[in-house]
Amino acid sequence: MTGFSYADASQQWFAVVLADHGEEARSRAFALVEAGDTTESGCIETPTQDARRVRFMGRQMPAYRFIFCILNGVEAGYDDVVRHRCNNKRCINPLHLELGSRGENLQDERDFAANGVDFGLL
Numbered sequence: 001m002t003g004f005s006y007a008d009a010s011q012q013w014f015a016v017v018l019a020d021h022g023e024e025a026r027s028r029a030f031a032l033v034e035a036g037d038t039t040e041s042g043c044i045e046t047p048t049q050d051a052r053r054v055r056f057m058g059r060q061m062p063a064y065r066f067i068f069c070i071l072n073g074v075e076a077g078y079d080d081v082v083r084h085r086c087n088n089k090r091c092i093n094p095l096h097l098e099l100g101s102r103g104e105n106l107q108d109e110r111d112f113a114a115n116g117v118d119f120g121l122l
């Protein structure tokens, strides 16, 4: 390896899965989305009390993180958080998710507390 490059274990895992198990990962992600219930606001919720977790290739994570990263080909590291634009933690609609930093995620929560969700922006 030349120069300084560092990928944390999360990034490495996504890199391997996307490169070698992409097909399987994508069908798993689509199956999770299809099994969800669509709400009036367009969210797709999992039939679980909290954010559903998914286990794949020896790793466990929230389903929304798995779905977002696999469907968008994103190698997310530990500092990358998948944000809910709809502020619904149970939502796994890929269109309601986006990548951000931990700081932005906190800002989202403050914005939501102050303004609520503007579904016109989704």
Ligand SMILES: [Zn+2]
Binding pocket: 042, 043, 044, 086, 087, 088, 091, 092, 093, 096
């Ligand atoms: Zn949503």
